[in-house]
Structure formats: C-alpha cells, structure tokens
Amino acid sequence: MKFRFCGRSGVQMPVVSLGLWHNFGDVDDFKVATDIVVSAFDQGICHFDLANNYGPAPGSAETNFGRILRNELASHRDEMLITSKAGHEMWQGVYGDGSSRKNLMASINQSLKRTGLEYFDIFYSHRYDGVTPVEETMQALIDIVRQGKALYVGISKYPLDLQQKCYDILREAKVPCLVSQYRYSMYDRKVEGGALKCAADNGSGVVAFSPLAQGLLTDRYLNGIPEHSRAARETGFLQKGQVSEERVAASIKLNEIAKKRGQSLAQMALAWILKDERMTSVIIGASSVEQLNNNIKCIDNLDFSAEELSQIEDILKDPVLSF
Numbered sequence: 001m002k003f004r005f006c007g008r009s010g011v012q013m014p015v016v017s018l019g020l021w022h023n024f025g026d027v028d029d030f031k032v033a034t035d036i037v038v039s040a041f042d043q044g045i046c047h048f049d050l051a052n053n054y055g056p057a058p059g060s061a062e063t064n065f066g067r068i069l070r071n072e073l074a075s076h077r078d079e080m081l082i083t084s085k086a087g088h089e090m091w092q093g094v095y096g097d098g099s100s101r102k103n104l105m106a107s108i109n110q111s112l113k114r115t116g117l118e119y120f121d122i123f124y125s126h127r128y129d130g131v132t133p134v135e136e137t138m139q140a141l142i143d144i145v146r147q148g149k150a151l152y153v154g155i156s157k158y159p160l161d162l163q164q165k166c167y168d169i170l171r172e173a174k175v176p177c178l179v180s181q182y183r184y185s186m187y188d189r190k191v192e193g194g195a196l197k198c199a200a201d202n203g204s205g206v207v208a209f210s211p212l213a214q215g216l217l218t219d220r221y222l223n224g225i226p227e228h229s230r231a232a233r234e235t236g237f238l239q240k241g242q243v244s245e246e247r248v249a250a251s252i253k254l255n256e257i258a259k260k261r262g263q264s265l266a267q268m269a270l271a272w273i274l275k276d277e278r279m280t281s282v283i284i285g286a287s288s289v290e291q292l293n294n295n296i297k298c299i300d301n302l303d304f305s306a307e308e309l310s311q312i313e314d315i316l317k318d319p320v321l322s323f
C-alpha cells in the first residue's frame, strides 16, 4: 500500500480506503462483508469509512463493522483509522436529521455504542443541512474532540461558500479540519471548481467518495445491468437511469485506454484521481473480495502521459456524462 499525509497533519492514510455505505448492512451477506474488511486490512487498507445511517437498516453497517472488528481484528485497533459521520436522516423526530449540535452529540454516542469503539479517529459533519449555522455544527465537532470521542474532525460535501468558514472556526479552536470529503470521479468533477484548492490551501486532506461513480467506471455495466449489481438492487443508490447509454459508451472508450495502460477501467479511474497529490485517498466500495483486489492494484501505476490525459479529457468533455 502507498500512504499519503492527510493535509498538513502528521496522520497518514492509505491512498485506497474502504467505505461501508453499501454491502455491509443487514441485507448483505455477513461472511462476504467480513472477508472484504479482513482482506482490505491485510493488504494495508487500514482506513474504514462509516456513517451513522449506513445499512440498510440504518446503523447496521456500524453494528456489523463492530462485530467484524471484535471477531477478527480486535488486537489491531491502533493500526486503524476508523471514521463515522452524522447529518443525514437517521432516526425519527426532528433531532434525528440535520447538522445541529443536538443531532451530532446524540449520534456520536449511538455510533460508539453500535461499533463498540471507545473513540472514532475522525468524526465528520456529513453535510451542511441548509439551515444550521456552521458555527453550531463546528462547535459540536470541537466539543466531540474535547470530550475524547474523536481524535480529529472532518467535513463532508460542504458548499464552497461555507468551506472556508468551517476551516477558520476549527483552526481558531485548535481542532483543525483533518480531512474534507467530496464526491469525485471522472463523471463528477465539481471539486475541481474550487473545493480542492480551498482544502489544500487550508491544510486539509481530501478524500474522494464514489470514485468509481458507484460502479459506472468499472466493467460492471459495459454489457448491460447485471443481476445483483448496485443499479439492479432495490436498496442501491445507483438508479438504472443513471446507467445511461452515453455513460456506458464513454466507459467503453475509457476501458480501451485502460487496457493500453495494462489496467482495468476501475484501476485507471482510481489512478486518475490519485495523480493529483492533493488527494489523500480514494474511498472505494466493493461487493466482493475480487473487486477489492482488483481496485487495490491501481497503486501500481498512478502516472499518466500527456497523451493519455488528453485522450481521457476528450472523452469526458461531453456534459451529459456528469452527475
């Protein structure tokens, strides 16, 4: 595994991290989930990304991860970076959603209980909810660190106009933002419009979620929508309509470039993000150990020639590809 320092901090992250949004809930096979986590850890993926609402049922990914940890990896806690988040709808009533202090404080207690952890390495505000002043949300994160429930804090999906304010408040309190999490892939490049630069200027690491566009930037959909794939599953967040003709055609072309590089499309899509040194890590999802093993190998070639980059740009320039 390769590691990068997370922004201007002393903490390193593996360039490939594992996310537990899909495939680790109660609806999923616990044996497969266990194999993926253990295999990831064995190969140097020591950063695991959770959130209170991951499942389904919401919360079950944290519960299952806690079980896997206790059953298989109990003696390795200090070799791991484990994160969780709060901010999306989780429980009933007005306090179960949003970015208020009330929600974050209750949520971290619930997440610690579900996972059985004494503390999270990083706790994120999962989103700006459009209402709560960022002063309130950031103060909750600061207090969570002061209470010893998390070592570091992060922000996820914050709009550019509030991102700087979050960094300023956190820095002032001497709880600097360790990491900022944004969706970033060949099919969603909005962060290139300023969020990446703002994070780097402020010493925050950046991690990309859904770097494979939920599977569209792999060979998963090159010949239709397979049974059991995320787009086919009732509980999957990838809509069938998002597997559009245009995206599939573009992925087929990108796959040809990947083959010439001696990579799978998934490996090239991950390497394409990591070519930018400001990116600390890509948080991948995987529904099998095979997918995980394939994706990890992206680290063998993170360099692109100018010609490859220009061929890729040429394919990506069509605006209908973007989410």
Ligand SMILES: NC(=O)c1ccc[n+]([C@@H]2O[C@H](COP(=O)([O-])OP(=O)(O)OC[C@H]3O[C@@H](n4cnc5c(N)ncnc54)[C@H](OP(=O)(O)O)[C@@H]3O)[C@@H](O)[C@H]2O)c1
Binding pocket: 018, 019, 020, 021, 022, 023, 049, 050, 126, 156, 157, 181, 208, 209, 210, 211, 212, 213, 214, 215, 216, 218, 219, 220, 228, 229, 230, 231, 266, 283, 284, 285, 286, 287, 288, 290, 291, 292, 294, 295
């Ligand atoms: N901060 C936020 O708001 C936020 C939002 C979303 C996600 N996240 C984080 O980011 C993580 C990753 O997101 P994601 O799951 O959307 O990431 P992704 O890596 O873009 O997509 C993962 C999916 O792609 C398919 N796949 C992966 N590798 C493959 C391969 N080698 N060949 C064929 N198919 C492959 C699998 O789908 P199949 O099921 O079809 O096999 C897999 O479940 C999440 O788990 C979560 O931790 C954060």
